[in-house]
Amino acid sequence: MREKNLSITDAPEVDAAWLRAFRRRVLAWYDKHGRNLAFRNTRDPYHIWVSETMLQQTTVAAVLPYYERFIARFPNVESLAAASEHDVLRLWEGLGYYSRARNLHAAARSIVSDHAGCFPQTAAGLASLKGIGRYTAGAIASFAFDVPAPIVEANTLRLYCRLLAYRGEPRSTAGQQRLWSFAERIVPRKHAGRFNHALMDLGATICTPRDPKCDACPVRANCAAFARNIQNEVPAAKARPAITEVTEAYVALRRNGKILVRQREAGERWAGLWDFPRYELPAEMAVTCPPLGAGDPRQKRLALHDETPSGPVDFLQSQLRQQTGIEAEIAKPFAEIRHGVTRFRIRVICYAARYEKGSTKQNAALRWVSPGDFASLAFSRPGRRLAELLLAAEA
Numbered sequence: 001m002r003e004k005n006l007s008i009t010d011a012p013e014v015d016a017a018w019l020r021a022f023r024r025r026v027l028a029w030y031d032k033h034g035r036n037l038a039f040r041n042t043r044d045p046y047h048i049w050v051s052e053t054m055l056q057q058t059t060v061a062a063v064l065p066y067y068e069r070f071i072a073r074f075p076n077v078e079s080l081a082a083a084s085e086h087d088v089l090r091l092w093e094g095l096g097y098y099s100r101a102r103n104l105h106a107a108a109r110s111i112v113s114d115h116a117g118c119f120p121q122t123a124a125g126l127a128s129l130k131g132i133g134r135y136t137a138g139a140i141a142s143f144a145f146d147v148p149a150p151i152v153e154a155n156t157l158r159l160y161c162r163l164l165a166y167r168g169e170p171r172s173t174a175g176q177q178r179l180w181s182f183a184e185r186i187v188p189r190k191h192a193g194r195f196n197h198a199l200m201d202l203g204a205t206i207c208t209p210r211d212p213k214c215d216a217c218p219v220r221a222n223c224a225a226f227a228r229n230i231q232n233e234v235p236a237a238k239a240r241p242a243i244t245e246v247t248e249a250y251v252a253l254r255r256n257g258k259i260l261v262r263q264r265e266a267g268e269r270w271a272g273l274w275d276f277p278r279y280e281l282p283a284e285m286a287v288t289c290p291p292l293g294a295g296d297p298r299q300k301r302l303a304l305h306d307e308t309p310s311g312p313v314d315f316l317q318s319q320l321r322q323q324t325g326i327e328a329e330i331a332k333p334f335a336e337i338r339h340g341v342t343r344f345r346i347r348v349i350c351y352a353a354r355y356e357k358g359s360t361k362q363n364a365a366l367r368w369v370s371p372g373d374f375a376s377l378a379f380s381r382p383g384r385r386l387a388e389l390l391l392a393a394e395a
């Protein structure tokens, strides 16, 4: 039975013998137990860059189909650079964090125009490209070119904290300095790509956030947290931000069988994606909206609700007029869509509306679209849900 107060220093002595044993154990374990991921079977920096960018904030399972579609459509950096931003966003739709897609596109153009289509081969050169941070630079440099570049991402951050029995806040400036300097110290001069993959897999499959599988861990002899029996206490738990409830309204405005859509502007969430006119409801109106059934894209008819609170109707008419210049008759709410974005839990009440007067000709961000053409547009996630509802209602 190990004791929590075993008399060892907080951090292990990372000397040459420690490093040799650690690297040997890590690489031997990886040869037998490394994950066989589709996007691993390549040394192509473009493919590695796309997969690593998609994997930020997103699980492997969610990324795989997106990665395959993206590479099939844009097989190299030249094809990505030549694409329109809207086409890139359409393929990214549903993955979230769309600035990743916009940065990928901008960096592809820079690689083609400023680097003759060739990726820089150092972590520093890669990090000079838009959207490529220290982790992604290290991943591309080591996976594609075997450059001994360190990495710290969610899995390795947890692994390093435990190896070092690091009790501080790992995302603080001091914590980041400590972990990056440890990552620099341990990365070998040869086989850096395999080594970094191995560390990530070890974190993902053995040194898991809860109940790490220390009995199966190849580096438990190197692990200060294991020696002190504090592996479930480090890293320190992240404080969760308080959830904020928000109520918004969609206006599904109809004119001659077409629906008004709006492209979100720079600076707005989901910039560049299409959406329906959408407004946050003031708190006093939000509470008067009756709860409606969640929108079901499979339903054939949109069930109109009997009660129509008048406050939101006047408010939405005025908002729509100010934003689009269009006068409309707002009818009853017919559906409700719920979704979450970072710390916001959002309820969107969907109102049907009928066009009365006004022109959208001067505004390129507004377009009248038949529901049958919604598939060609890149929508925000809730926008796609409403598009599916409206399309189903046509059937």
Ligand code: SF4
Pocket: 159, 162, 163, 206, 207, 208, 212, 213, 214, 217, 218, 219, 220, 223, 225, 226, 231
């Ligand atoms: Fe993680 Fe346990 Fe291995 Fe330490 S011994 S690295 S806590 S799995």
